[in-house]
Structure formats: structure tokens, C-alpha cells
Amino acid sequence: MRVVADHLGVRMNTVLWHVKTKARMLDLMADAVVGEIGYEGLPAGAPEGARELACRYRQALLSHRDGAAGGQRG
Structure with a gap:
């Protein structure tokens, strides 16, 4: 903080x-990072679309310091 x-x-x-x-x-x-993911232009098929969305999610996390660190909460 x-x-x-x-x-x-x-x-x-x-x-x-x-x-x-x-x-x-x-x-x-986390909302701000996920909000950066673009949902346009995803492949129509379920497996391909899910794979592309996962890649975009990973890229959004990796574009921020410690974004993919998976820290402890609670």
C-alpha cells in the first residue's frame, strides 16, 4: 500500500x-490486468478460442511485474 x-x-x-x-x-x-485482455478476433472453435484466450491472459499477467507470481492472499 x-x-x-x-x-x-x-x-x-x-x-x-x-x-x-x-x-x-x-x-x-487483478481486474485492471484482466481488463487489458482483448476479446475480439478470437477463433470461432471452442478449443482454439480457449487456447487463444489463455495465451492472451498469460501475456497480460506477464506484462506486469509480479503479475503471474501467484502470491498468497488471505
């Missing part, structure tokens, strides 16, 4: 006011 606050140029209390918990922050960050 402190790093996010520093990056935004605000105090940590400001970040906490908006997101309340670290778990909520992680949820919002």
Missing part, C-alpha cells in the same frame, strides 16, 4: 480511504 501511495504521490491514508484493505487493492489490480 505504501508503494502505491508513493507512486501516486499521496499519503497511504488516502489509498486506504479509497480501497480499505490490501485484499481489495489486489482485487482491483
